[in-house]
Amino acid sequence: MNLQKQVVVDCYHFSEPCVEIVAEKECDSCRDYVCLYVCPAGLFDVQNGEVVFNSSGICLECGACRLVCDNIRFRYPAGGQGVIHRFG
Amino acid sequence: MEKKGGKPEKTKFQVLVIGAGAAGTTAAYFLAKAGVDVLLLERGPYPGSKNMSGGAVYSLPTRELVPDFWLEAPVERVLVDQQYWLMTETSAVKLGFSSVDFDNPPYNKFSVLRAAFDRWYASKAVEAGAKLWSGCKAESLLFDGRQVIGARVSGTVNDDILADITILAEGANPLLAEQAGLIKKAEAKNYSLYVKQLFHLPENLINERFHLKGRQGSVIGLLGDNTAGLIGTGSIYTFREHIGINTGISVKTLAEKKVNLSDIIDRVNHHPAIDPLLREGTLVEYLAHMIPEGGFNAIPSMVFNGAVIIGDAAGLVNGTHGLSLAMYSGKYAADTAVEALEKGKYSRKVLKAYRDRLENSFVLKDLRDNRKVPALYSENPKLYEDYIKLVNQVAFEVAAVFPVSRREKRKLIESRAFNAKSAGKMLLDLYKVIKVIR
Numbered sequence: 060m061n062l063q064k065q066v067v068v069d070c071y072h073f074s075e076p077c078v079e080i081v082a083e084k085e086c087d088s089c090r091d092y093v094c095l096y097v098c099p100a101g102l103f104d105v106q107n108g109e110v111v112f113n114s115s116g117i118c119l120e121c122g123a124c125r126l127v128c129d130n131i132r133f134r135y136p137a138g139g140q141g142v143i144h145r146f147g
Numbered sequence: 148m149e150k151k152g153g154k155p156e157k158t159k160f161q162v163l164v165i166g167a168g169a170a171g172t173t174a175a176y177f178l179a180k181a182g183v184d185v186l187l188l189e190r191g192p193y194p195g196s197k198n199m200s201g202g203a204v205y206s207l208p209t210r211e212l213v214p215d216f217w218l219e220a221p222v223e224r225v226l227v228d229q230q231y232w233l234m235t236e237t238s239a240v241k242l243g244f245s246s247v248d249f250d251n252p253p254y255n256k257f258s259v260l261r262a263a264f265d266r267w268y269a270s271k272a273v274e275a276g277a278k279l280w281s282g283c284k285a286e287s288l289l290f291d292g293r294q295v296i297g298a299r300v301s302g303t304v305n306d307d308i309l310a311d312i313t314i315l316a317e318g319a320n321p322l323l324a325e326q327a328g329l330i331k332k333a334e335a336k337n338y339s340l341y342v343k344q345l346f347h348l349p350e351n352l353i354n355e356r357f358h359l360k361g362r363q364g365s366v367i368g369l370l371g372d373n374t375a376g377l378i379g380t381g382s383i384y385t386f387r388e389h390i391g392i393n394t395g396i397s398v399k400t401l402a403e404k405k406v407n408l409s410d411i412i413d414r415v416n417h418h419p420a421i422d423p424l425l426r427e428g429t430l431v432e433y434l435a436h437m438i439p440e441g442g443f444n445a446i447p448s449m450v451f452n453g454a455v456i457i458g459d460a461a462g463l464v465n466g467t468h469g470l471s472l473a474m475y476s477g478k479y480a481a482d483t484a485v486e487a488l489e490k491g492k493y494s495r496k497v498l499k500a501y502r503d504r505l506e507n508s509f510v511l512k513d514l515r516d517n518r519k520v521p522a523l524y525s526e527n528p529k530l531y532e533d534y535i536k537l538v539n540q541v542a543f544e545v546a547a548v549f550p551v552s553r554r555e556k557r558k559l560i561e562s563r564a565f566n567a568k569s570a571g572k573m574l575l576d577l578y579k580v581i582k583v584i585r
């Protein structure tokens with residue numbers, strides 16, 4: 060799957076990360092890793108055995124991650140920032 | 148007027164509408180037409196810049212709100228051809244209906260791209276007298292005791308904006324209402340996540356591949372293998388110079404089955420029936436968005452002291468139909484706000500007329516009628532897959548040439564199909580699915 064290529068076509072205005080992992084410790088004991096599967100932009104990743112959020116990637120602002128794990132805090136980016144739909 | 152991060156010229160409005168999507172813009176449009184002093188907020192750099200849909204806007208409800216809208220709205224194609232494909236991994240049964248009657252005013256539906264359509268629609272509200280602040284996000288609601296009295300905003304304007312009535316039209320993620328404790332946190336089981344890819348292709352090639360003339364368009368509802376056997380739906384829309392393909396699955400299912408939608412849409416694109424449609428297309432956009440699909444039983448409270456919730460934020464989606472419900476909920480909220488302003492009263496009791504209007508209209512009537520469908524759909528995940536396989540199998544056998552008599556062949560097919568389920572029940576169930584995705 061070439062997600063990199065997919066997201067690169069999108070238009071984006073820099074923003075602070077929309078997602079914050081509330082308690083990273085909780086992820087250590089998490090067996091589900093549902094964030095990895097649910098995010099359509101592939102922004103959750105496992106690095107050195109730890110789940111990390113790719114805060115420089117393009118978040119599509121769908122909000123699905125916030126529904127599957129209470130350890131994820133999602134906010135829309137600040138006014139005018141984030142992904143910009145040219146077509147929609 | 149307002150400069151970046153500046154102070155607005157004015158911080159008190161009669162009505163504040165948060166979100167310039169289909170719902171919020173409709174509310175602002177009718178309020179402005181009634182002479183109400185209304186502010187429409189949009190967090191994106193322009194209305195439509197955060198929005199997406201499969202691609203259709205329906206003529207009937209939209210023209211009641213904006214007569215002859217097709218003459219000025221940026222519509223892409225007139226949809227005259229509607230197909231449903233029941234897919235297995237290697238085959239598809241294609242059902243369809245086309246009528247050139249749909250190609251005459253008042254038409255049936257049009258394909259639209261929301262970035263252009265919503266922008267146009269919001270310009271109608273502005274023309275009617277609404278104030279629009281784009282690139283301006285409502286950060287939190289303001290309260291006086293239990294009365295909502297406006298919102299704190301940031302972006303192109305940073306200030307506290309006061310309003311007699313606040314209309315929450317934030318779309319599928321009702322973050323402000325949740326954060327203020329007006330409603331409970333949304334649940335994964337009531338939402339489907341969709342991804343959409345848009346491909347650019349020359350207009351004449353699209354017409355050739357879909358057998359279309361001029362600006363006529365086609366829409367294909369996808370059921371079955373497009374979601375890898377999981378409960379979900381998808382569709383293909385033709386635009387003037389683009390083809391859009393989307394696929395969606397319940398968020399709960401994605402989490403439980405540990406599948407990623409980006410993989411699934413990739414697989415859909417390579418289906419032998421779909422690949423020839425998209426071939427040589429250039430991918431120009433990849434987006435994701437949720438649809439509240441919990442139906443009637445998942446609708447939260449919508450009326451509060453000083454505030455109402457409209458559109459997707461209130462879960463007003465019937466199957467995957469959300470646009471008309473969003474627009475009408477916006478209209479009813481506007482009508483209710485005009486009444487409340489005349490009375491000078493903004494309590495929950497007065498604003499309840501909004502809910503009553505929804506109850507007496509197709510919005511809640513249809514949702515109530517269909518309330519068993521979401522459950523039916525998710526309780527029998529195997530059912531639809533089985534039916535679709537069966538239908539494909541029967542079609543295969545009808546089409547295949549066997550060294551048996553026609554009578555024997557018919558018997559063979561009947562026994563195969565009717566062993567599994569009674570024909571009537573099969574058709575009824577299939578109809579229910581199609582009603583959900585149509």
Ligand SMILES: Cc1cc2nc3c(=O)[nH]c(=O)nc-3n(C[C@H](O)[C@H](O)[C@H](O)COP(=O)(O)OP(=O)(O)OC[C@H]3O[C@@H](n4cnc5c(N)ncnc54)[C@H](O)[C@@H]3O)c2cc1C
Binds near residue numbers: 166188194318341
């Ligand atoms: C893939 C897909 C296919 C679809 N297909 C169809 C279809 O074929 N037919 C149909 O009828 N419907 C369809 N829908 C549903 C339809 O798009 C929605 O029901 C409709 O857009 C809802 O309108 P809305 O105004 O409630 O929300 P939206 O259109 O999402 O608008 C919400 C707006 O609020 C803004 N906003 C959010 N928070 C803030 C804030 N804090 N401050 C300022 N602004 C904010 C957002 O930027 C956005 O502009 C589809 C949806 C998807 C995702």
Ligand code: SF4
Binds near residue numbers: 131
């Ligand atoms: S973010 Fe949530 S789902 Fe992801 S690893 Fe951490 S606890 Fe698990």
Ligand code: SF4
Binds near residue numbers: 099122123125
């Ligand atoms: S909002 Fe959507 S795209 Fe952004 S991180 Fe969450 S799941 Fe991924």
